[in-house]
Amino acid sequence: MTETISGWLFDIYPNETNLTLWLIGEDGKRHRFVQDFAATIYAAGSSARLRALWRWLKAQAVPVHLSRLERKDVFQGMVAVLAAEVLQPVKLDEIFRSMVAAFPDLTYYDADISLPLRYAAAFGVFPLARCRLEVRDETVVSMTALDSPWDLEPVPAPLRILSLEPDCDPAHGEPRAIIVSYERVRYSLPLEKRVPLLINLGADLRRYDQDLILTSWGDTWLMPLLMELCKESGSMLPLNRDESQSVVERKEHTYFSYGQIVYRGRQVQLRGRWHLDRHNAMLWSDYGMEGVLEMARVTCQPVQDAARLSPGTGISSMQFVTALKKGILIPWHKHQAETPKTAMDLLRADMGGMVYQPTVGLHWDVGGIDFVSMYPGIMVRFNISPEVPRAGTDLEPAPGEPGIVPITLAPLLNKRLALKSALLTLHRWDCRRPGYQALASAHKWLLVTCFGYLGYKNARFGRIEAHEAVTAYGREALLRAKEAAEDLDYEILHMYVDGLWVHKEGCKTPADFEALLADITERTGLPISLDGVYRWVVFLPSRLDERVPVPNRYFGVFQDGSIKVRGIEARRRDTAPFIAETQMAIMEILAKAEDAEHLKEVYPQALAFAHREMQALRAGSVPVEKLLVSQKLSRELGEYSSPSPVARAVRQLEEAGKAVRPGQRVRFLYTRGRPGVRAWDAPEQPDPRCVDVKRYQTLLKRAVETVLAPIGQSVDGGKDDECRYLFPVKIAEPLGEGGTQRLDFLSISKVNNFVNGGG
């Protein structure tokens, strides 16, 4: 008998013979079903070799269904392929590995695509999709999606969440208990009493039957510990909802990405339930649970993977699903090389976005204008994709069918634009705001990486010429925006890839900038928005030479009093919290000023506050935790020629038997004498008396000067007739390494008489 069930798709994974599928029913029950599913691999090569492969596959124990087809390769057009449908999905990887070993000369397609992505493409579903199933004897007969990942407000799935966390950071101290909480229940289980711990926790896991176990340090510490305890005592903890499956573990690894070394901890994933570790989830602090679920919905990656994967993998997954749906082959290994260019072509093409040198100093009434998701917008609007031939740099869409990249990005970009405009109209305290913001920031990361993946040599749908085309269009659009602004008599203070900062006497409200925005959209065809009107903004010079402006170091206050900060200490993750907080507090005091007069009044308050904080530091009344500096270990300890502070801290940890991998962050204190640092997670607690107060004073002074020096310059009357709102910045004295040299015109004329006529 067939029955129909509606609910939210929760989990999919292979079992011995087919797929297991979990559904959170609208009836509140958690259902487990099975479904037959075939995964297809394609092989291309000479007919003789394909015939041999056919015979080889027929002889395998795993059932396969074979056929000869023509399919589209993005780079080569239609190719003749052998399609092998593997009817037992769990055997897919195994059979592919032996296939490659036996026929290494063939070209393979769709070979390493995960089952959840294949499933998503086949049925148009995604994690937490609302769907309707026809089921016969626990076997899914048909599956229909009822919503799409592009809905702004999908009906949320009723998830049951249980949280587990140790009573302290296991890297820093020795946890004594595990705190369990769900709904209104919250209690702690002592770690010493191991048998009662397992019994009590097990009872609760069974009783509450949660969908998600949310932990702190669950991947790296808690789950491995629980599994170890189970093994020791021979008992069973029902971590998985599907007890026929075992818990999935993945090893830790370190890799290099975007000029940074990244560390990913080990992972523990559950079956029929989810496990998420707040401390091992990508960008958890940016977008939290809602962002993770959104990431899973739009990328079709299972929630447990989506939480832990980089946005780059997310964007690739989206492209794979598009390709599978469109019947486009996904190469296993890309063989596409860069086409030859002349030196002049290379000189013109090999450039990034335009980054200007800002006009250093304090500026009043500045409009901050941004192209909305410029690079993805360019790819969608001008149809930039590896397989689409490009037509010139004029801002015209490439002719022909939209390519795989724009097809993939368009709905995501549209959703982001819809969210952004919704956020603009929602009231400041609207309860939908935080949710929308989480979604928008999840999308932001996907859209940011999609550009990089277009030029990445290993990306399956990457092509350097497409990547270069995007930056070329971006430069053209920015220059047209500059011309539009200058034609309307705005002064350009700064430009940065996809944003401009402009000033015009009398333009103080968003409405004053509307004509400019419309003109820019007209000239470029790309959506542009007003980030906000700054009451004031300060562009800072380089630390090493005050005459040299740097592009991305500024801070400013919008008209609503909110502060925007880039590149200064408060934004940097390696700044001690005390210093970052002091700097932010100073900016909050300054942010109260509504005009230049008012700034004069608040400046002494800010200065007095800075003095008080400096005194607190000297008096030792700042808590040690607030002075912790957190830095990444950038390479193996042995590779340091002269050990940096972080390397010295790591050495202390290693002496205490704690291993640190490159890419991991290490917290330490600057201390007096040798070795000058104290690792925070070393066994003995540091003595607060040995804190290197002088060093922290220098750091604080530097942070305070960054924000107060340019303001002070204006307040103390550094006004120049030529530029009414620009005050040259002078940093009181060079700090630490690298001094500045000032030019003294008087001394030149005196000494240079040799040239001037003394000869």
Add this chain to the structure above:
Amino acid sequence: MGRTLPSATQVFMQEEAAFARFRRALRRTDQLALDDLFVSARQHLAAAQYASHALPFEVFLLAMLLEEHKEVLRLKERVEDILSRQK
């Protein structure tokens, strides 16, 4: 990330380094004036990048000249201003 060609900033620093011997032999005061010229060229790195000229130092020289001319214009305006007030 992989770039085939050095950026304008990198080229600029190479060019500046290439004049290290020249700078060393200058008087201290002249060294400081030379530094100022390089600083003024730095203001236009974005334009130099966009120009993608095969001989980038020509662009840097033009950038120096541009800043010098701006200064001349500024001083000229000031002198005229002072003279008009004296009348």
